[in-house]
Amino acid sequence: MTMRKWLTDYRYLTLAQYYNQLGWLPFMVVISALLPVGMLFGLRLIGGGIGGAGVPFVITGSAVVSIVTMAVTSVATDLFFERRLGAFVYYASLPIARSAFILAIVTIRLVNTLPGVVVTLVAGKFLYDADLAFSPWLVVVILLSILSLIGLGAAIGLGVSNEQVLHMLANLSIIFVMFGAPVMIPADLLPGALQVAGYFLPPTYAANAFRGAVFGASVTTYWVDLLVLAGFGVLSFIIVTTALRWRAE
Amino acid sequence: MGVIHDARLDPSRPTAFVAAGGAQARAVVRVVGLRKVFKGDMVANDNIDLEILPGEVFGLLGPNGAGKTTLIMQVMGLLKPTAGAISVLGHDVVAHPNAAKGLVGFMPQKQIGHREMKVDQALYITGRLRGMSAAAARAQTEEVIARLDIGEFRRRPVEKLSGGMNRLATFAVTLMGRPQLIVLDEPTNDLDPLRRRRVWDVVAELNREGATVLLVTHNVLEAERVIQRVAIMSAGRIKALGSPGQLKARLGDEIRMEFVMRHTDGAADATVRRAVAPVEPLRVRPGRYVALVPRAEGGRYVDRALAALGEDVEDFRIAPPTLEDVYIQLDGHPLDDDA
Numbered sequence: 001m002t003m004r005k006w007l008t009d010y011r012y013l014t015l016a017q018y019y020n021q022l023g024w025l026p027f028m029v030v031i032s033a034l035l036p037v038g039m040l041f042g043l044r045l046i047g048g049g050i051g052g053a054g055v056p057f058v059i060t061g062s063a064v065v066s067i068v069t070m071a072v073t074s075v076a077t078d079l080f081f082e083r084r085l086g087a088f089v090y091y092a093s094l095p096i097a098r099s100a101f102i103l104a105i106v107t108i109r110l111v112n113t114l115p116g117v118v119v120t121l122v123a124g125k126f127l128y129d130a131d132l133a134f135s136p137w138l139v140v141v142i143l144l145s146i147l148s149l150i151g152l153g154a155a156i157g158l159g160v161s162n163e164q165v166l167h168m169l170a171n172l173s174i175i176f177v178m179f180g181a182p183v184m185i186p187a188d189l190l191p192g193a194l195q196v197a198g199y200f201l202p203p204t205y206a207a208n209a210f211r212g213a214v215f216g217a218s219v220t221t222y223w224v225d226l227l228v229l230a231g232f233g234v235l236s237f238i239i240v241t242t243a244l245r246w247r248a249e
Numbered sequence: 250m251g252v253i254h255d256a257r258l259d260p261s262r263p264t265a266f267v268a269a270g271g272a273q274a275r276a277v278v279r280v281v282g283l284r285k286v287f288k289g290d291m292v293a294n295d296n297i298d299l300e301i302l303p304g305e306v307f308g309l310l311g312p313n314g315a316g317k318t319t320l321i322m323q324v325m326g327l328l329k330p331t332a333g334a335i336s337v338l339g340h341d342v343v344a345h346p347n348a349a350k351g352l353v354g355f356m357p358q359k360q361i362g363h364r365e366m367k368v369d370q371a372l373y374i375t376g377r378l379r380g381m382s383a384a385a386a387r388a389q390t391e392e393v394i395a396r397l398d399i400g401e402f403r404r405r406p407v408e409k410l411s412g413g414m415n416r417l418a419t420f421a422v423t424l425m426g427r428p429q430l431i432v433l434d435e436p437t438n439d440l441d442p443l444r445r446r447r448v449w450d451v452v453a454e455l456n457r458e459g460a461t462v463l464l465v466t467h468n469v470l471e472a473e474r475v476i477q478r479v480a481i482m483s484a485g486r487i488k489a490l491g492s493p494g495q496l497k498a499r500l501g502d503e504i505r506m507e508f509v510m511r512h513t514d515g516a517a518d519a520t521v522r523r524a525v526a527p528v529e530p531l532r533v534r535p536g537r538y539v540a541l542v543p544r545a546e547g548g549r550y551v552d553r554a555l556a557a558l559g560e561d562v563e564d565f566r567i568a569p570p571t572l573e574d575v576y577i578q579l580d581g582h583p584l585d586d587d588a
Contacts, residue, residue, distance in 0.1 A: 005380065008377060008378075009378060012374045012377045012378050013378070015374060016363070016366060016371075016374050019363075019365055019366040019367070019370050019374075020363060020364045020365050020366050021364075021365060022365045023365045023406070024365075082362050085359070085360055085362040085364075086357055086359030086360050086361060086362050087361060087362020087363070088362070089327060089355075089357045089359065089361075089362075090357065090361035090362055090363075090422075092327050093325055093327065093350060093353070093354075093355035093357070094350060094375070094378045094379060095347065095350040095351035095378070095379065095380065096378055
């Protein structure tokens with residue numbers, strides 16, 4: 001396949017993803033912001049004592065929850081139903097590159113996720129009167145965080161064959177990120193097993209990088225997190241592209 | 250039951266078609282010794298040999314679970330055979346499943362999964378993904394919409410179409426890129442009679458324009474209009490192969506009697522059985538029966554059957570045998586409730 005054909009495939013597969021989501025895009029954006037902003041609001045009401053070191057965890061943790069909502073839950077659900085509806089058989093019958101198909105899915109989810117993240121950070125700034133610094137590296141952090149988590153969403157959407165299990169895993173991923181990973185809760189407050197598990201999960205590194213980029217730390221303090229996120233992103237892209245089976249269900 | 254050999258592929262019975270260059274060298278699809286076994290040792294295809302020649306409409310016929318869809322999924326490179334070889338337009342699609350995808354249009358049995366995308370967007374994008382230029386994709390989108398008379402719903406999201414409209418939109422998408430081989434899996438499911446007729450007309454037109462068509466359908470009686478050769482499958486194997494005329498000739502000098510009874514209970518079975526004895530009738534769906542009787546004694550059978558059935562019969566027809574009858578004779582089961 002020539003580069004020109006690959007680029008044409010990527011362009012029109014992205015357009016297909018965009019068209020297929022157009023009607024409910026605003027709804028998705030609201031949903032992706034609703035949960036994290038609601039959390040910020042609720043924690044402010046019931047957790048009046050949160051302050052100092054806790055605020056960065058709450059604000060950036062909520063942004064990561066927004067990403068997980070879109071990148072894991074939405075991607076898993078979309079791919080599951082595309083598979084079930086027969087979309088993969090249609091795409092598989094076309095002379096297209098699988099990598100272009102996956103990258104088109106990633107691209108649209110990147111676009112879908114951004115508004116929710118931005119709304120969450122801005123809401124956090126005002127609700128907690130936080131002094132956010134918004135480093136230019138924040139863009140890279142958001143992109144890499146989404147990329148690294150889309151792999152998890154795709155793995156659930158492509159690997160699960162039962163709708164109940166799909167919803168259970170998607171919800172579990174949000175609950176785990178909220179309460180079981182060092183995202184909203186500092187790592188040293190978590191049980192040892194969860195601290196160890198956190199090293200193997202992208203949300204841990206996404207939350208670290210977010211805290212650095214939003215609260216004015218130098219990129220030298222979180223470049224390792226960016227590197228690990230990039231690694232997760234590339235790895236998940238390769239695994240999903242390889243594992244995606246163009247086949248009938 | 251043995252396989253009926255296709256005269257055009259049988260070197261001992263040469264025809265003008267074979268003489269024109271040799272079927273093997275010219276086959277658009279060539280399947281040799283194909284076997285597909287799914288998990289749990291379920292044999293879906295077994296020892297299938299098949300050749301589809303350029304410019305023909307080839308029908309795959311058989312009951313649900315016969316292995317037809319499994320066969321075409323392998324032809325499309327979407328399933329890997331357990332054993333055997335498949336070439337499509339000269340490409341080995343077992344070793345290189347993507348090799349022929351640019352040359353083949355595939356209409357799957359299921360929907361194509363588009364949701365909010367509008368029908369004309371789906372057509373245009375499919376054309377572009379099939380390698381057409383923007384201008385050519387635009388032009389063919391308009392042409393296909395006009396040809397299938399689907400202009401009324403061209404701007405509707407695919408997921409909001411009725412079952413029949415969705416099927417027609419999927420058929421339209423399959424034509425984009427002007428594929429050399431068109432593979433259609435149940436193209437007329439869910440369509441009303443007028444739309445079904447339109448689809449068969451377009452299949453015939455495409456064939457006249459040079460496309461080769463591989464067709465899986467339950468609508469045998471309608472498809473007979475366009476099919477030039479047919480393979481009848483059952484339990485993963487090809488039971489018969491040939492032109493509809495060749496296969497129907499297998500029935501010899503028989504005519505088809507069809508009864509539609511007012512009642513669909515067991516008593517109707519016994520009544521029909523008595524009416525056409527000693528011929529054994531087949532119930533093709535509740536209340537509908539077919540019996541193949543010797544042509545020479547047709548008048549006697551008709552008189553006797555009508556006298557025996559009396560007021561119980563709602564409709565009665567007498568006609569030459571159909572492909573459906575060939576299937577029934579081969580397998581002993583009705584084709585399909587919809588057939």
